[in-house]
Amino acid sequence: MTVLQILPCSVSQLLSASKASSDTFALNDLEFNQVSVVGVVRELAPFVKYVQYCLDDMTGPPLTVMQWVNSEDCTPLVFASPGSYVKVIGSLRSSTGERSLQAKHIRVITDLNEITSHMLEVVHAHMQIFKKKFDVNMNITAVPSEELPSVQGQVLHVIRRGSVRDVGIGFNELQSNLDFLSIKDIKSSLTSLMDQGFVYHTIDENHFKSTDP
Structure with a gap:
């Protein structure tokens, strides 16, 4: 196992x-020791030792993050x-x-472009783990919508059309374009497409872009 x-x-x-x-976890056949995650802090609770x-990145339920205080290090913790x-x-x-x-390590993000960059890193890693198609420049090869289940393919097709905008497409607009489908x-x-790395959130949990044109 890698x-x-x-x-x-x-x-x-x-x-x-x-x-x-x-002390390790795995995705598919890839075992990992450490991870990097980007998200918004929803709550903060300081204790004596930690x-x-x-932490919420809007891909699922929030995750608890614990930062322990190093008593031998005189550098004060900077709270997010x-x-x-x-x-x-x-x-x-x-x-x-x-x-x-x-x-x-926890670092506050000041450039919001870093959020998008991290999500693209996640997508690339996910594609490599599950052996999705890459072109010779290591760019993700667009998966034809017809190769996906019919409903997912229709949703992805509309999201791709709306991805020409920086903010992507909002859920209300997506629903309006797919009014023949149930919410x-x-x-x-959407959940399945994000889990497969085809779609990611942009400015909030109700706006989406595709990872390929």
Whole structure:
């Protein structure tokens, strides 16, 4: 099994990863020790020995992130306030059935382009893990909509058309273009497309872009 030291991930991938050993997890046949995640801080709870964050990247339920205080290090912790975007590098842990991320480094993001860059890194890593198609320049090869299940293909087709805009396409516009589909089917397709790395969120959880033209 291949082991990767730092794997760009989404929260949903961390929550669905299988346990490979006592201190490692795996996606498909790729075992990883450390991950990088980008998201918005929803909650902050400082304790004596650690700071606990609730991190949300809008791909699934929020993830608990714990940053331990190093008593031998005189450098004070810089708290990331709720509402700010951060990049976290750390190790995934599981205790009593609950997943959490033990942070080695937390940095507040000031350039929002870094959020998009991270999501593209996640997509590239995901494509490599699950052996999706790449061209000779290591760009993701566009998957024809007809190769996907019919509903997913229709949703992806509309999202691709709306991806010419920086913010992508909003859910209301997506639904308007697919008014012959139920909201449940559209949301289910969106979840599947994001899990497969074809679609990602932009300015909020209700705007989407495709990872290829």
